[in-house]
Structures are given as C-alpha cells and as structure tokens.
Amino acid sequence: MASFPDKDWCADVHRRLVGEDPTASAELYKAIFSPLVGWLRVKGRTTDKELIRDAATDALVDYIKHPEKWNPGKATLVSYICMAADRDLLNALEKVQRIRKHEVLSADVEDEGFGRNVLPEDDGPADAIDGLLSALERQVTSETDRRFLALMLKGERSTDKFAEVLGIQNLSKQEKARTVKQHKDRLKKIIERLRNRLNAP
C-alpha cells in the first residue's frame, strides 16, 4: 500500500493551497489519493470500490476547496482527511442502505399491484412474474434491448455495464451516461405503457 506524505510536505502543500497555487491540488491528489483509498479498504467498512473512491474524492475536494477548515493544532492533515473520508463513506453507506430498503419496499408493492390487477385470483406470484415477462418479451424484441432490460431488472447501477451492452464503451463519460439514460427512459416508458394497458379495466 502506498504511504502518506510526511508532515513537512503536507504543511507545504497546505500553504500553497491557501495561496491558490493552481498545481497544489494536483500534487495533493496524486500524493494522498492512493494511500487514502488503501486506508479506507483496510478499514473494511465496505468492499465497494466506487463508494470508497467517491468518499476519498469528496474528502479531498472538500479540503482543497476549503483548506482553512483544517486546524493544524487539532490533527495532522493526513488524520483530518482520513477522518473526513471515513465520515463520507459512512454517510454514503447509510444512503445506499436507505435506497435499497426503499427499492425492496417499492418492489413488494408493485408486485402486489400487478398480481391483483392483471391476473386471475388463483394465480400465484410466480405466474404474475411470468405474465409480466411474457408481455415484456413481446414488446421488447431487439436482442440489445433484452440484454439492457435484463441488467435493469437485475438492479445493475454501473453505467459502464449498460454502455458495454450498447457497444458505446469508447464514447466519453458524459456521452455514455446520456445515451444509457435515453435507453433506460425508453424502456421504462415501454414498461409503463404495458403496466397501464394491463391495469386498464
């Protein structure tokens, strides 16, 4: 694991950040980001690389934009940034848990609604899911769309995975995100239309 820079280096980069030196942020990032990510991994709160990377980034960005928040009398710069990143990671994990809990509850409600409105009362949940899938299969005929939809149903969140299905890995991050969102919106509309049609009296 890469090691953190020493106190003198930190004091120097802090002075330069306060003085608005435009390269200080880059030097800080390149010196602290990797050891910070390593430290968060070892701490073991999560194995999610993206959450760890985002927490490290958020803590560094916050310090870079507001270097005056650090009080050298209270903690070393490295401790200050590590604590901030750990706090950001805990907040992110709580948020993820809240979202997952909400998704599970929503899924339960949607499944109940679908079964009650669409299928005969005798049919069980497995039949309800089969009914939805068959209807979707008739509506979504393109192989790419089917693979894309399968990822959506699996709850996949990585834009790169969706981009891979669409064969647009080489586009810029922004273009990939835009294209993936367009496809998601289109498929969501199909699902929505299907749901409305099935729910119609």
Place this chain on the structure above:
Amino acid sequence: MRLESDLVELRAAAARLEGDPFFMASVLADYRTALRLHDQHIAKALDCNVEALTSLAFCRTPRLDDEKLFLSDVQAIAKYVGCDWGELASMIRTAQSVSTLKRFSGGPEDQLLKAARDKHGDHDDPDKPKSRKR
C-alpha cells in the same frame, strides 16, 4: 513508481471531477465534448502525453477574471504538467467561450460549436502535424 491500479483509480477520480468547474477536469471535459475530441487529440495539441492529462485534470482552473493571474496560473500548470502553455491557454479560453455560449443561448450544441470546430479542425487528425508551435 505508481502501480497501474493506482493510475486507473486516479483516472476514475479525475473523471468524477468533470462537472466541477473548480478543477481543470471540467475544462478538459467541456473541450473534449464540444469539439468531439479524444484524449489523444488533446494531448497532441498540448504537446504532452495522455497520462499528463490526469495530472492536468486535478489542477485548479486558472483565475479567469485577471489576465495576469490567468497567465501566471496557466504557465505554472503547463510547467507542472509538461505541456505547451500557449496551447493550454487557448484551450481554456475556447472551453470557457463554449461554456458561456451554451449558458446564454441554450441552443443546439451542434450549431453553436460549428465555428469552434472549424477553427480547431486540424485536431480531427491526431497524426497531422501541428500548425503552430510555441
């Protein structure tokens, strides 16, 4: 020496800053998107290697409201990254103009950026020699 995995992480972290105008990552992203360029094109135009763009992305965006401060910031960044400061200054100004135009007009990007693309048309071919070298 930096591990490949560290470089990948750093690139991903730089990409996350693309929406933040405080960092040069946003200037690079605006320029790349507006002129539909790849990093190889940009690196060639700036006379540096592609890896240097990651360092560039983490730099603070130069102070734009004062010409002297702007130039000193651009020169400091160019020296740190190892690129052509004149080309860097031009790229930042172009990205800034594109961003301002988009904000004020809200019109289709293609129409707005046609002039910029024509002006920088020589970037379309990364192998084509640069027309200007400082």
